[in-house]
Amino acid sequence: MSFNKTTVQDIAWLARLAIDDQSIAGYEKDLTDILALVERMKKVNTADIQPLAHPLEIDTQLRPDAVTEENQRDDFQKIAPAITDGHYLVPKFVE
Secondary structure, three states: OOHHHHHHHHHHHHOOOOHHHHHHHHHHHHHHHHHHHHHHOOOOOOOOOOOOOOOOOOOOOOOOOOOOOOOOOEEEHHOOOOOEEEEEOOOOOOO
């Protein structure tokens, strides 16, 4: 598939992009090349290829699930303006 000036302008309008007239020829070529690449990629036989979560096949480095700070809830609630039953009270802002 190849693009013409009208198609590029239509795509630009749909994407809400402003493209000046002298740039349209470059966009025509770029979009045509992109679709040609997609068509070539479609022809590659991937029947025996397993999908990858990451192209480098690395294991995720996870940190240990451990408590790193002490509980300061009581200290924070002492300085809060309003508390009821251990919950912070805030002004209503949604009607």
